[in-house]
Structures are given as structure tokens and as C-alpha cells.
Amino acid sequence: MFHGGRGYDHCATGAPAVPPGSPASCQRRHRPSCRYEWYLSDGGDPAELLSAWLENNGLPVRKLVLTASSFHPFGAGTVCGSSLYVSAAAGSVMIGGAPGRPSPVPGIPDVVAVLYRHTDDDLDRGDDLPALPGGDDVSPPAPWSIGAWQDSWTRDEHADAVRAVHEAIARGDVYQVNVVGHVSAPYTGDPGPALQRVTKLPGARYGGILTGRDWAIATASPETLVEVRDGRVITRPIKGTRPATAEGRRELLASAKERAEHVMIVDLERNDLARLNGVGPVDVDELFAVRRWSGLWQAESQVSAPIEGDLGLADLLRAVCPGGSVTGAPKLAALDVIAALEPVGRGVAMGALGWVGTNHVDLGLTIRTVAVTGGRVHLWAGGGITWDSDPDAEVDEAAAKAGPIRAALAGPTRHGNE
Structure with missing residues (x-):
């Protein structure tokens, strides 16, 4: 155990069948070994505490160039890698930014690492999950059901926050700020199948x-x-959204507002990577490519840099957390605006969730992400605000992003959750 964090030497429980970002080469051949948890109230530097725990448990994260190029071991009992979750609030602490309002899910840690080791067995985990929190403790379990959603702010309050960002831009405080709303609802029954629908x-x-x-x-x-x-x-920021129709694609590609907003975040990500010690020239490998997520088109770019010297996980997390596409520019100033405007904390959203392995690191940004705890399900959605943003359109965009998640939680559809 390390000061400022909570390390556990017992076998981790409740790990997913396929941890996000884990390599296909070891899926079904690894099992959880131990886990680490850190809360904001624990204090200390979460990036350094996490790195120390991983390193001392056999995962080399002090020099990522070695991690990225080393031979991947397969012997039974060898360390395979670690699932890693970092909240947006923890990311803000890492860079000395405002952590935001209190989280609506305070029981969920702000940093979690689950270390995996290889096994000789081909584990047939399937899609089954262990019993998850909040369901009725009865046999047989109650049918899955979600109650009424409760918003953390009204539509008008969300639009007012967009106008407040306009004012901050007019003052010269920021160029862009990502504003996020939160909803939650009570539920009964086993949430496992509903959460699996979200992941698919x-x-x-x-x-x-x-x-x-x-x-x-x-x-x-x-x-x-x-x-x-x-x-x-490598980082792949997403910024710019339209319905996944032929017309929506044309609108996204033709929108000067969406392209300007996107390029602003690409520049922010370029600067984030350029400040890292041990990396070479930063390149924009792809700019404003249109990708599909569920029923939406979204614009994505790829920014990358070669590792030419010593680069550790702690410095990497400090450079990219919290993500530029969900904060704004300049990042620290945007975090101050976010903390003043958003009614509740971002909880598990707008953070990082993925894999730190012996041969790669792959962390996704926790957009389109939900949490269940205390008998409630929680969801966050928002968007980037620039001078040209229309308040009502921004509220509608956030609802469009949350829509497929709500539908997946409610139950399977006849059209593949589209």
C-alpha cells in the first residue's frame, strides 16, 4: 500500500470478461490478481501513486518505450497488464486544475487499477457478469426496469450555461469550453444485461x-x-456531431463552426503531446475524418509523436488528462469555468478507461459512459461551446448523444440499438 492510495493484495473481483483496450492475444487467458483504488480525499499525486503501485507489482510503466516494444509474455502467472480507470476529477488534480463540483457517485473511486496475470487455462467467461450493485436481493431477481430520469439541470439552465461560456469567451478567459450535464434514474433488477447492451x-x-x-x-x-x-x-480527439444520415454527413463536412471547434481541440492535443519529455515532433496524421457512433456522425482526428527518450505513465497521464475534447482551451481556464457552471461533478464521465499492458497502452475517453451504484444509474452528456454555438442546438446535441445509451439501458430494440 502507498500513502495517498488504497492498494489491495487480495484477488480482485467483479472484473469484466474483456477489459476495455486489452489485447486480443491474452483475452480469455488472463485473470485478475490485485487492485488499487484512490479517492480524491486520499490526497497525494494520483499519477505518481498509481505508477508506483503498477511498477511494484511487476508492470513496467516508468519507461513506456520499453513497454511499447517489449516481448509480450505468456507464461502462467506472469503479469499481463492492468485495467485502468481515471476520473476527470483525478485528471484535474494531476495538473493542478479545479476538480469540479462533488461527484454524484462518491462511492466510486477516482482511480482504479486491476492487475491481470496469465493463466494456462482458456477461460470461458462468456458475456456473464457477477452480480452488480443496486438490484433487488431476491430470488429470482426482479425484472429489469428503469424509473423516471432526473436531470441535474433544466433545459433552460443548460442553455444559460452555454451563454455563460459565451461571456467567458468575450472576456478573453477561454476560447472553448465543454459543458456537460448529468441525469440519473432508479432501477430494479440485475443491471448486467443492460450494461452489456451499452458496451455493444x-x-x-x-x-x-x-x-x-x-x-x-x-x-x-x-x-x-x-x-x-x-x-x-497517439491521441484521437472527437469533436463535431450530426445525425448519421447522408444529409447529416454533408452538414458536418460543410460546417465551418464544427471544423473550427475541431481544429481548436486538435491544436490543444498537439500542444499537450509536445510538452512531454521524451517525444519527438508531433504530427497530425489525420484531420476531420468522419466516423459513425451508433446513430451519429462524429469528426475525428489523429495526433501522434514518436517516443525518443524516457517517458513514464505518470507524465503521460498528466499531459492528456483530463481530455482536451471534454475540457476546452486553454485547459486550466476551461476547468475553472466548468467548475463554476456544471451543477454536479462529472463522476465517471470524461475520464479515462482502458488498458496498460506490457506491450501497449490504450485508454479510451469515458464519453458515452454510465455508472450504476446505490440503486441508481447515472449518465452524462455534453458538448464543446464556442462563440458560434447556439444554446438550444447544444442542448439538443447533448440529448442526441445520450439517446442511444438511454435506449440500450431501457432494453433491446428491433434495429440493433441504432
Whole structure:
């Protein structure tokens, strides 16, 4: 155990069948060994505490160029890698930013790492999950049902927050701020199948589930916060949304507002990577490519840099957390605006969830992500606000992003959750 964090030497429980970002080469051949948890109230530097725990448990994270190019071991009992979750609030603490309002899910840690080791067995985990929190403790379980959704702010309050960002831009405080809303609802029954439906939404590059003693996080995120592979650091910011129709695609490609907003975040990500010690020139490998997530088109770019010296996980997390596409520019100033405007904390959303392995790092940004705890399901959605943003349109965009998640939680549809 390390000061400022909570390390556990017992076997981790409740891990997902396929941890988000884990390599196909070891899926079904690894099992959880131990876990680490850190809360904001624990204090200390979460990036350093996490790195120390991983390193001392056999995962080399002090020099990621070695991690990115080393031979991947397969012997029974060898360390395979670690699931990793970092909340947006923990990311803000890492860079000295405002952590925001209190989380509506305070029982969920702000950093979780679950270490995996290889086994000789081909584990047939299937899609089954252990019992998840909040369901009725009866036999047989109550049917799955979600109650009425409760918003953390009204539509008018959300629109007023957009106008407040306009004022901050007019003062010269910021260029762009991502504003996020939150909803929650009570539920009964086993949430496992509903969470699995979320992870299987079309375009869910990081679809997966992480669980704890009395909570679970499920993500359908399409966005790469950071990847380390083949000696390069990569980030793929997403910014710009339209309905997944032919007309929506044309509108997205033709929108000067969406392109300007997108390029602003690409520049922010370029600067984030350029400040890292041990990396070479930063390149924009792809700009404003249109990708599909469920029923939406979204614009995505790829920014990368070669690793040319010593680069550790702690410095990498400090550079990219919290993600630029869900904060704004300049990042620290945007965090101050977010903390003043958003009515509740971002909880498990707008953070990181993925995999730190012996041969790669792959962390998704926890957009399109839900949490269940205390008998309630929680969901966050928002969007980037620039000077040209229309308040009503921004509220509608957030609702469009949350729509497929709500539908997946409610139950299977006849059209594949589209």
C-alpha cells in the first residue's frame, strides 16, 4: 500500500470478461490478481501513486518505450497488464486544475487499477457478469426496469450555461469550453444485461465494464484519449456531431463552426503531446475524418509523436488528462469555468478507461459512459461551446448523444440499438 492510495493484495473481483483496450492475444487467458483504488480525499499525486503501485507489482510503466516494444509474455502467472480507470476529477488534480463540483457517485473511486496475470487455462467467461450493485436481493431477481430520469439541470439552465461560456469567451478567459450535464434514474433488477447492451453499441471502440464492490462502470466510448503502440504516442480527439444520415454527413463536412471547434481541440492535443519529455515532433496524421457512433456522425482526428527518450505513465497521464475534447482551451481556464457552471461533478464521465499492458497502452475517453451504484444509474452528456454555438442546438446535441445509451439501458430494440 502507498500513502495517498488504497492498494489491495487480495484477488480482485467483479472484473469484466474483456477489459476495455486489452489485447486480443491474452483475452480469455488472463485473470485478475490485485487492485488499487484512490479517492480524491486520499490526497497525494494520483499519477505518481498509481505508477508506483503498477511498477511494484511487476508492470513496467516508468519507461513506456520499453513497454511499447517489449516481448509480450505468456507464461502462467506472469503479469499481463492492468485495467485502468481515471476520473476527470483525478485528471484535474494531476495538473493542478479545479476538480469540479462533488461527484454524484462518491462511492466510486477516482482511480482504479486491476492487475491481470496469465493463466494456462482458456477461460470461458462468456458475456456473464457477477452480480452488480443496486438490484433487488431476491430470488429470482426482479425484472429489469428503469424509473423516471432526473436531470441535474433544466433545459433552460443548460442553455444559460452555454451563454455563460459565451461571456467567458468575450472576456478573453477561454476560447472553448465543454459543458456537460448529468441525469440519473432508479432501477430494479440485475443491471448486467443492460450494461452489456451499452458496451455493444455500434462504434464502441472501448466497449467494456469495470466493477467494484458495490458499483459498475460501462462504456461505449468511441474516442481514444491516449494510445502507446509501436513506439508512438497517439491521441484521437472527437469533436463535431450530426445525425448519421447522408444529409447529416454533408452538414458536418460543410460546417465551418464544427471544423473550427475541431481544429481548436486538435491544436490543444498537439500542444499537450509536445510538452512531454521524451517525444519527438508531433504530427497530425489525420484531420476531420468522419466516423459513425451508433446513430451519429462524429469528426475525428489523429495526433501522434514518436517516443525518443524516457517517458513514464505518470507524465503521460498528466499531459492528456483530463481530455482536451471534454475540457476546452486553454485547459486550466476551461476547468475553472466548468467548475463554476456544471451543477454536479462529472463522476465517471470524461475520464479515462482502458488498458496498460506490457506491450501497449490504450485508454479510451469515458464519453458515452454510465455508472450504476446505490440503486441508481447515472449518465452524462455534453458538448464543446464556442462563440458560434447556439444554446438550444447544444442542448439538443447533448440529448442526441445520450439517446442511444438511454435506449440500450431501457432494453433491446428491433434495429440493433441504432
